Amino acid sequence: MRNKKLQIGLFGFGTVGKGLYDVLERIGSSNVEIRRICVRDLSKPRSIDAAFTDKAEDVFNDEQVNFIVELIDDADAAYDIVKTALTKRLPVVSGNKKMLAAHLEELIELQREYDTALLYDASACGSIPVIRNLEEYYDNDLLTSVKGILNGSSNFILSKIFNEKMSYPDALKLAQDLGFAESNPSLDIDGWDSLFKLIIITVHAFGLYVAPEKVFTYGISNMNDDDIRFASEKERRFKLVAHVEKIEGNRLIMSVMPQLISRNKYIYSVEDEFNGVVIKGLFYDKQFMFGRGAGGYPTGSAVLSDITACLYDYKYEYKKLNDSQLPTYTTDHSFRVYYRYTNADDLALVHFDSVSESYISDNNKYVVGRVSLAELLRVQDELRRRNVFIAAYPRD
Amino acid sequence: MRNKKLQIGLFGFGTVGKGLYDVLERIGSSNVEIRRICVRDLSKPRSIDAAFTDKAEDVFNDEQVNFIVELIDDADAAYDIVKTALTKRLPVVSGNKKMLAAHLEELIELQREYDTALLYDASACGSIPVIRNLEEYYDNDLLTSVKGILNGSSNFILSKIFNEKMSYPDALKLAQDLGFAESNPSLDIDGWDSLFKLIIITVHAFGLYVAPEKVFTYGISNMNDDDIRFASEKERRFKLVAHVEKIEGNRLIMSVMPQLISRNKYIYSVEDEFNGVVIKGLFYDKQFMFGRGAGGYPTGSAVLSDITACLYDYKYEYKKLNDSQLPTYTTDHSFRVYYRYTNADDLALVHFDSVSESYISDNNKYVVGRVSLAELLRVQDELRRRNVFIAAYPRD
Secondary structure (H helix, E strand, C coil), rough: CCCCCCEEEEEEEHHHHHHHHHHHHHHHHCCEEEEEEEECCCCCCCCCCEEEEEHHHHHHCCCCCCCCEEECCHHHHHHHHHHHHHHHHCEEEEHHHHHHHHHHHHHHHHHHHHHCCCCCCHHHCCCHCCCCCCCCCCCCCCEEEEEEEHHHHHHHHHHHHHCCCHHHHHHHHHHHHHCCCCCCCHHHHHHHHHHHHHHHHHHHCCCCCCHHCCCECCCCCCHHHHHHHHHHHHHHEEEEEEEEEEEECCCEEEEEEEEEEEEEEEEHHHCCEEEEEEEEEECEEEEEEEEEEHHHHHHHHHHHHHHHHHHHCCCCCCCCCCCCCCCEEECCEEEEEEECCCHHHHHHHCCEEEEEEEEEECCCCCEEEEEHHHHHHHHHHHHCCCCCCCEEECCC | CCCCCCEEEEEEECCHHHHHHHHHHHHHHHHHHEEECCCCCCCCCCCCCCCCCCCCHHHHHHCCCCEEEEEECCCHHHHHHHHHHHCCCCCCEEEHHHHHHHHHHHHHHHHHHHCCCCHHHHHHHCCCCHHHHHHHHHCCEEEEEEEEECCCHHHHHHHHHHHCCCCHHHHHHHHHHHHHHCCCCCHCCHHHHHHHHHHHHHHHCCCCCCHHHHHCCCCCCCCHHHHHHHHHHHCEEEEEEEEEEEECCCCEEEEEEEEEEEECCCCHHHHCCCCEEEEEEEECCEEEEEEECCCHHHHHHHHHHHHHHHHHCCCCCCCCHHHHCEEECCCCCCCEEEEECCCHHHHHHCCEEEEEEEEEECCCCCEEEEHHHHHHHHHHHHHHCCCEEEECCCCC
């Protein structure tokens, strides 16, 4: 695409699509133009005058369109758009992490087959260029773990609870009122959004694609006042942490779950709707990247960075996928957790390798013990349904 | 260099050179080998058995050597090595920020003329990939400022003073004992090291090369207990901050000087020998990157990232140098400072646009006022010689 003018076919005109449009207007780039915008509902009033359509064919059949940007919610429709773009050799930028997490293996193949770029840095951490950095900079064997707060909405809620002593329902409502949380907040607060981003990050960090259903994922929606009191007494905070780490035997562990984070950790200070990622390596110790993880303008400008990268023929190389010694994914790994439960049945639900603390009062019961990822994955659905709460509780 | 084995000619085997060697040994890469090592003093005992030489020709005349890594202290010698490498079309990685800051314009030309890569991400912030990110990700017009702690040694000293109430001379001695500071610490604590990094960063951030002597540069060596008390009373800390910012009229201001930083700023929490960089943009607000800025292993692995980038034919594009509306550099910009002085002569030295506070006691005198960068640049040498101390003192 070098030295060519990009004529974009844009799918979706929600928060991010509109954000991208505004950012482009503001910088007045002569190399990049939005030629057509495909939306679901053509009758909805729009704040701008542009070539809207509700038919994907109108975009793909427009011979002037030489670039696709896909910023829609519907993962299935996003998949069709990206696939069509690649097979037509149209470079494409996508922001749909759910779709990417589900189809990344196939989409990598398609990029190779059609020698066409699919970029999606904006999908993983809004304005933090984590994919690009893992791909380009941390591209040798020294990387040991990537760990972070990847979802702004749930972090906003946790910040309000721990900084302003807001109740969980009030904090959730505020997040929704401010537009940080989806009207169906499960994607954010139950960890799914973080999970999808973790799947994408793991491909670029360690060269391994792990299907989302294989990773223990648990959010903050079951957290109650007793849990919050426990954290405060230990001078810690709950943060919803996505985590991938190389352990001995060249094996990878992954999880998305609340963690009791103590004050001396970088991510303790990631507040409100911000995201923060800690990248650890054998020789460089820790790197911390921090920035806005959501919102129309930050994500819109991240999308623009992907777009301008294509102007310079940038493609992800997926170098690590070709490593001769790819790590293997495992759930055979135990670690310390805090588990608050209601009755004997709840306690019997989870098999602990060992229990080091047990607390019982009339209104509140918890144990601290070691449990494996395999066991947590086995009882994942049940943990969500019951009045219990589990969080990683690392020793410092 | 794609799919080729890199046979490195390495210049310098100090902390970083040895760090690179160790990192390569540890990962046992089959694509990268150090073939020859050129050192100044061949008689010095070495911890490893390798093909050492003290003649640059031995490296450049070795036909197997297809890649140069330059990690020496002497800026003039480093310049010769990098120039020779480029003219022989040998890709080269350099860690010498002083040399780069002085010769970057010519070296960019040589890279174009000989179509050969010179990479130097390790030079600017140790293990933080700030150059690569500015070059690749923040490559549109939205960038407004880059500000950071770019020198680990001086930050280590400031941390000891403010966290552990150590005296300045004790903190400096500890830094030297631990190997964080040079035996001649002026490069670190007088701001020169930060300045060289800022010059390089500005080229990649804003497409403008500004010669080092044009930028007001002032370090922490004049700081005394009264200054430290002033900062503590205001609940701030001194940090040595390098700063480039786009102001109205598409103009750039730059400076390296101590700043009174309040607790709510990201860089307030950058402790010890770490570096931290805040990148601000019109739409994405702030990004913060944080990591080890010095040391053999962190910098060695940053050098390795540059080396492996060359394996994939990566070059800096210097895209912003071609912008049609390059900003212009200016020192015509006033801002608030704290200025502690000894006598009337010192006060008369600096012309303030306005003075908002004035304090006089028997042992301690200071003013708070507004002063321009042009004025500071005019009196820069004198400020260093006298028993005075000046620091930026932004309103929050």
